[in-house]
Amino acid sequence: xxxxxxxxxxxxxxxxxxxxxxxxxxxxxxxxxxxxxxxxxxxxxxxxxxxxxxxxxxxxxxxxxxxxxxxxxxxxxxxxxxxxxxxxxxxxxxxxxxxxxxxxxxxxxxxxxxxxxxxxxxxxxxxxxxxxxxxxxxxxxxxxxxxxxxxxxxxxxxxxxxxxxxxxxxxxxxxxxxxxxxxxxxxxxxxxxxxxxxxxxxxxxxxxxxxxxxxxxxxxxxxxxxxxxxxxxxxxxxxxxxxxxxxxxxxxxxxxxxxxxxxxxxxxxxxxxxxxxxxxxxxxxxxxxxxxxxxxxxxxxxxxxxxxxxxxxxxxxxxxxxxxxxxxxxxxxxxxxxxxxxxxxxxxxxxxxxxxxxxxxxxxxxxxxxxxxxxxxxxxxxxxxxxxxxxxxxxxxxxxxxxxxxxxxxxxxxxxxxxxxxxxxxxxxxxxxxxxxxxxxxxxxxxxxxxxxxxxxxxxxxxxxxxxxxxxxxxxxxxxxxxxxxxxxxxxxxxxxxxxxxxxxxxxxxxxxxxxxxxxxxxxxxxxxxxxxxxxxxxxxxxxxxxxxxxxxxxxxxxxxxxxxxxx
Numbered sequence: 001x002x003x004x005x006x007x008x009x010x011x012x013x014x015x016x017x018x019x020x021x022x023x024x025x026x027x028x029x030x031x032x033x034x035x036x037x038x039x040x041x042x043x044x045x046x047x048x049x050x051x052x053x054x055x056x057x058x059x060x061x062x063x064x065x066x067x068x069x070x071x072x073x074x075x076x077x078x079x080x081x082x083x084x085x086x087x088x089x090x091x092x093x094x095x096x097x098x099x100x101x102x103x104x105x106x107x108x109x110x111x112x113x114x115x116x117x118x119x120x121x122x123x124x125x126x127x128x129x130x131x132x133x134x135x136x137x138x139x140x141x142x143x144x145x146x147x148x149x150x151x152x153x154x155x156x157x158x159x160x161x162x163x164x165x166x167x168x169x170x171x172x173x174x175x176x177x178x179x180x181x182x183x184x185x186x187x188x189x190x191x192x193x194x195x196x197x198x199x200x201x202x203x204x205x206x207x208x209x210x211x212x213x214x215x216x217x218x219x220x221x222x223x224x225x226x227x228x229x230x231x232x233x234x235x236x237x238x239x240x241x242x243x244x245x246x247x248x249x250x251x252x253x254x255x256x257x258x259x260x261x262x263x264x265x266x267x268x269x270x271x272x273x274x275x276x277x278x279x280x281x282x283x284x285x286x287x288x289x290x291x292x293x294x295x296x297x298x299x300x301x302x303x304x305x306x307x308x309x310x311x312x313x314x315x316x317x318x319x320x321x322x323x324x325x326x327x328x329x330x331x332x333x334x335x336x337x338x339x340x341x342x343x344x345x346x347x348x349x350x351x352x353x354x355x356x357x358x359x360x361x362x363x364x365x366x367x368x369x370x371x372x373x374x375x376x377x378x379x380x381x382x383x384x385x386x387x388x389x390x391x392x393x394x395x396x397x398x399x400x401x402x403x404x405x406x407x408x409x410x411x412x413x414x415x416x417x418x419x420x421x422x423x424x425x426x427x428x429x430x431x432x433x434x435x436x437x438x439x440x441x442x443x444x445x446x447x448x449x450x451x452x453x454x455x456x457x458x459x460x461x462x463x464x465x466x467x468x469x470x471x472x473x474x475x476x477x478x479x480x481x482x483x484x485x486x487x488x489x490x491x492x493x494x495x496x497x498x499x500x501x502x503x504x505x506x507x508x509x510x511x512x513x514x515x516x517x518x519x520x521x522x523x524x525x526x527x528x529x530x531x532x533x534x535x536x537x538x539x540x541x542x543x544x545x546x547x548x549x550x551x552x553x554x555x556x557x558x559x560x561x562x563x564x565x566x567x568x
Contacts, residue, residue, distance in 0.1 A: 007032035012189050014040050017165060022186035024179055025167045029397025031191070033167050034073050037135050042078055044133060045085050045107055054130040057108045060116065060154070062141045064264035065271065067091045070110050070137070090115045091264050113142065113150035120157060134158050135165045136178070140390055143174040155182055169397065170390050202400040204430075204439035206410040206423060213446055214383060214411050215247060216456045220449040221381075222253060222281065223518065224527055227407065229378025230274065232398050233283045236384035241283045242468045244383070245509075248281060250459045252511040255281035259475060266479055275375040282374075374398050382410040385419045389429045392422070410439060448524040455515060471509060 006014070009027040016023050017040035027033055041057050048056070061067055071089035078085045090111040109116070120127070136142060142151060155178075158164070164182045168175050179186065209217050221227045233255075235241045241257045248255045256279045258270055274282045377399040386392045399406030412419045423439075430438035477500050480486055490497040520528075 003035075007036075008191055009033055009189070010036040010039075012191070013037070016187050016189065017041075017163075018043060020163055022164045022183040023166075023189060024183060024186050025165070025189045026171050027167070027169070027189070027191045029169050029394055030401030033137070034070055035077070037137075037165055037167065038070075038074055038077050041108065041133050041135070042074070042081070042085060046081060048132075053105060055106050055109050055127055056131055057133040057135070058116070058128065058131055059108065059110045059135045059137060060113050060142065060151075061110065061137045062112065062147070064091045064112065065268055066138070067110050067112065068264065068268045074108060074110070090119070113147045113154055117150050117153055120154070128157050129159065131159065131162055133165070134162050134182075135167070136182070137167045138394075139166045139168040139175050139178060140170045140172055141394060143178060144172075144388075144390060148174065151178065152181075158182070169393050172390065201405050202396065202408065203406075204396065204408045204410075205442035206412045206439045207442050207444050208412050208414050209446060210415075211413050215244075215460060216449060216453060217411065217444075217446065218244070218381070218383065219247075219251065219452060219456050220527075221409075222248070223251060223452075224523070226527070227379045227381075227409070229280075230277070230374075230376060231281050231379045231381060232374065232377055233281060233381045233383050234386070234395055235283060235285055238285055238472075239465075239468055240384075241285060242471050243463055244283050246463050246467065246471060247459055249509045250462070250512050250515060252516040253281060254279050255283055257475075258282060258284040259472070260285070261472070261476060262479055271374065374401070376404060377401070377406065379407040379409060382408070385410060385412070385416075385422050388422070389425050392426050408439065409442070448526060451522045451524070459512070459515070467509070 009025065009031045013023065013025055013033075013036040017037060025033060025036065037059075041059075045056060059070060061070055067089045068091065071087060074087045075082070078087060085107050086105055087108040088106045088110070090109065136151075164184075164186075166175070166179060166183065207217065218233070222231065233244065235244060238257070238259060238261075241259075245255045245257050256270055256274065258267055260267070262270075270282075273279060380396050380399045382392070382395060386395055396406075396408035399408060410423070412423055414420075426439065427437040432438065433440075481490075481497075481500055490500075
């Protein structure tokens with residue numbers, strides 16, 4: 001796996017866990033906590049002489065994506081002992097497979113609290129009677145997103161002789177209460193490196209910008225390569241996430257939305273594509289679905305701009321009208337019954353669950369800021385501010401991982417009480433660095449990029465709610481066609497397959513060719529690349545040589561004679 005030296009959290013935690021003590025680990029995201037508990041858990045399983053059947057270790061995580069990531073970590077570490085140790089992630093299996101797994105030869109189970117609790121209710125509490133290791137990862141987020149009741153019910157079923165381990169990036173009151181219920185004579189590992197203000201690899205900034213100018217600022221930061229490399233952009237609603245994705249696509253900037261309407265495996269595939277560099281920009285929410293695009297965003301779309309170029313606006317709006325007709329045609333083709341089957345397929349949990357899963361809990365099991373391992377993320381942009389300091393810590397933890405550099409940048413609206421309050425709480429949480437608060441204000445003169453306003457505003461007006469809705473629908477339809485669970489249904493109902501396939505070849509969102517390049521006169525002088533004096537000197541010398549050569553050529557009698565003959 002490429003490991004040479006253990007991280008600090010691994011170095012301090014592994015011996016304590018191997019000793020059998022209850023452990024509370026507080027360490028920042030990206031510090032290697034998963035491996036810190038995976039290695040001693042596997043070692044303990046290998047050293048057990050009692051070969052009784054049944055689950056021996058349970059690991060709870062906040063999201064389906066983190067289930068997949070943790071499962072892959074365990075599978076990699078147990079590569080040469082997979083015939084002895086069986087690791088299962090409940091979110092990777094069908095309901096029938098899960099029942100067999102939990103009743104036979106499973107050693108390690110990885111799940112969210114809700115999924116595990118459902119199986120304890122449906123099958124038997126006895127499946128936990130032989131466990132010796134119980135691990136709660138990302139405990140602060142598990143408890144702050146509606147899992148508190150589920151966690152309490154699971155904890156009641158844990159044997160008193162079990163070794164318990166809690167891992168968290170922050171320690172709040174809810175984590176302290178869980179510690180009192182679960183841990184006995186525990187050892188606390190509290191790493192100093194978790195404090196972001198003391199890290200040299202993480203440079204946190206904020207820019208004050210009005211809500212109306214956020215898109216303009218984002219365009220300038222990305223299109224002028226002020227922020228280079230892969231970037232994660234956090235927004236507060238899925239609709240607005242698609243708005244930004246379409247916005248970037250118009251300028252030929254490839255992005256992808258991590259949509260919680262998709263099944264866990266599809267979302268995990270998106271993360272892998274982002275890690276492999278297929279997309280430079282990933283847009284995500286960490287607070288579930290909110291309402292559709294806010295009213296002020298609609299005003300921005302419909303409003304005018306005195307600096308708008310008339311020709312460009314006409315082309316943008318014309319393009320939007322054509323798309324609107326295509327969108328309407330596609331929308332009519334989607335049958336409500338197919339949408340119902342489509343949504344059923346996207347729920348990988350047991351369909352026989354007695355309690356209806358609420359929208360809030362569905363969103364809880366999807367959360368991109370919860371420990372998901374993104375690779376080589378250069379920056380995190382908080383386009384919308386998070387709801388709390390804890391959310392902020394987990395968001396910025398997606399960058400500066402494994403010793404790499406990272407830049408979290410937050411957009412702060414000066415007139416927003418929420419933004420100002422959250423910013424003050426974050427700065428209070430982080431001790432100052434070199435006499436400056438963390439995050440620190442980044443001086444950025446918005447007036448320097450006003451020359452791009454007519455382009456940005458023109459594109460924004462062309463992104464209609466209808467286009468956003470049908471872009472989301474198109475993605476869901478593609479997932480339905482790729483679904484193995486719906487394959488037999490489509491074989492029995494070919495007309496429904498035809499309806500879903502109709503219009504998929506049409507590209508709803510196309511880049512606008514002339515917006516791909518930026519004329520030199522639009523780039524502010526302060527942001528233009530500085531020329532190298534040596535290169536400028538060489539260029540001047542070459543120009544002088546060319547001028548001298550032309551003078552000699554004009555004065556050449558033979559050249560003059562040939563030119564005169566050609567003119568006859």
